[in-house]
Amino acid sequence: MALEVKICGLSEPATLEAAIAAGADLVGLVSFPKSPRHVAPEQAAALASIARGRARVGLLTVDASDDLLAELVAAAMPDVLQLHGSETPERVAALRRLFGREVWKAVPVGEADDLVAAEPYWAVADRVLFDAKPPAGAELPGGNGVAFDWRLLANLDPKRRFVLSGGLTPENVGEAVRVTHAPAVDVSSGVERAPGVKDPDLIVRFVREARSAGVPPREGPAS
Numbered sequence: 001m002a003l004e005v006k007i008c009g010l011s012e013p014a015t016l017e018a019a020i021a022a023g024a025d026l027v028g029l030v031s032f033p034k035s036p037r038h039v040a041p042e043q044a045a046a047l048a049s050i051a052r053g054r055a056r057v058g059l060l061t062v063d064a065s066d067d068l069l070a071e072l073v074a075a076a077m078p079d080v081l082q083l084h085g086s087e088t089p090e091r092v093a094a095l096r097r098l099f100g101r102e103v104w105k106a107v108p109v110g111e112a113d114d115l116v117a118a119e120p121y122w123a124v125a126d127r128v129l130f131d132a133k134p135p136a137g138a139e140l141p142g143g144n145g146v147a148f149d150w151r152l153l154a155n156l157d158p159k160r161r162f163v164l165s166g167g168l169t170p171e172n173v174g175e176a177v178r179v180t181h182a183p184a185v186d187v188s189s190g191v192e193r194a195p196g197v198k199d200p201d202l203i204v205r206f207v208r209e210a211r212s213a214g215v216p217p218r219e220g221p222a223s
């Protein structure tokens, strides 16, 4: 199974096209008004329609209500719902049933004990996305361009289908994949020239460096 690459926080058609042309497997749209990457439902719909059939679409929300999720799902028809708030395992399971889509749950990591928080999600989420804990006082629960110590993931059960994110860049993604054997990586800030402004050259470099890491990802069914 090949490494999957997701470029998150795309909010303009041109950079979405650049991500797809670079070979991204997934493109991510953020619905969170405090974010510089926030897109309204109609923008999400337009961006998703560009991507459809060319890359899978992820829709990122933070503790969104059923009504907002229903509006976003109807507009953008995403392949993946990425939950980046304090959604419980029960909420993850309920949303998976309600919307019949893949659900990824973000778990913030700062130290080894934080991996314990991921345990109940393996059974209910299609993927657990490990992201760095936001810095103190951060406005955003993710997308802060901060990395965590990847060695914390080195002994994960190889059957775990996780996504590595947080502070990845074209310069460090190869090392991150070598250390963690991640089956998938997700980036936002590391391919931007300013907050919320994606850089096509950085996107190309990121996808190339990720794919050339040459590390067999962990194998095994999603769990």
Ligand SMILES: O=C(O)c1ccccc1NCC(=O)[C@H](O)[C@H](O)COP(=O)(O)O
Pocket (backbone or CB within 6 Å): 008, 009, 030, 032, 035, 036, 037, 038, 060, 062, 084, 129, 131, 140, 141, 142, 143, 144, 145, 146, 165, 166, 167, 168, 186, 187, 188, 189, 190
């Ligand atoms: O990107 C945002 O603005 C955002 C807002 C609220 C919650 C999560 C957000 N982003 C998450 C991501 O883009 C990625 O999943 C991940 O955190 C990597 O971000 P980065 O460290 O910027 O590469």
